[in-house]
Amino acid sequence: MVRRGGHMLIRDTLNANLAALSLDAQKRATKDAAKKAARAEAAAAKEAERKAEAMVLIKRVERNKRKYVTVVSGLEEHGLTLKDVAKALGKKFATGSSVTKTASGGEEITVQGDVSDDLYDWLLEVYGERIPEDNVDCIEDKPKKKSAGV
CATH class of the missing domain: 1.20.5 (Single alpha-helices involved in coiled-coils or other helix-helix interfaces)
Structure with a gap:
């Protein structure tokens, strides 16, 4: 027991x-x-x-004398797929649009033509909930004027 x-x-x-x-x-x-x-x-x-x-930069870059391209960078930081956005931009503006590599190793979207103002409005309209308006900046690269008489 x-x-x-x-x-x-x-x-x-x-x-x-x-x-x-x-x-x-x-x-x-x-x-x-x-x-x-x-x-x-x-x-x-x-x-x-x-x-x-994270800033989204929209730049207008001069290619040849009167030809411009618009370059958009910084979209991937906001969770957007660059390839899909490039395709949508090409359809929206009826122009060529592609994803290109930068010298620093990043990627950006190149859109043919000077569509920087319209692109700014379109980005805020379509992706406004993902990208705050304060984070989108439009930069215009103006070519330096040649000095006369030299």
């Missing part, structure tokens, strides 16, 4: 340890969940800050 009682004692001790262990496991699980939530919040805040600082 004593042995059986000892066996019961061991089982009771084991059950108590298991119950305590499950409480500890629950506490750890809630701590881990809180840590994961904090990390997710920090990542979301960092992503929002990165998007807030």
Whole structure:
């Protein structure tokens, strides 16, 4: 009988340890969940800050004497697929549009023709919920005038 009682004692001790262990496991699980939530919040805040600082630049660049192209850069920072946006731009403005590599290793969209003002309005109209208006900047590259008489 004593042995059986000892066996019961061991089982009771084991059950108590298991119950305590499950409480500890629950506490750890809630701590881990809180840590994961904090990390997710920090990542979301960092992503929002990165998007807030990411600028979309629209440049008008002169090719030949009176020929211009419009270059758009910085769209990928706002989660847009450049290939899809280039295709939409080509359809919207009925012109050639492609994704090109830059010297710094990034990518940008080149649209044939001087469509910088219309493109600015179109970007804000179509992707206004993804790109804040303050983050879109229109730059016009003006060629230097040649000095007369030289």
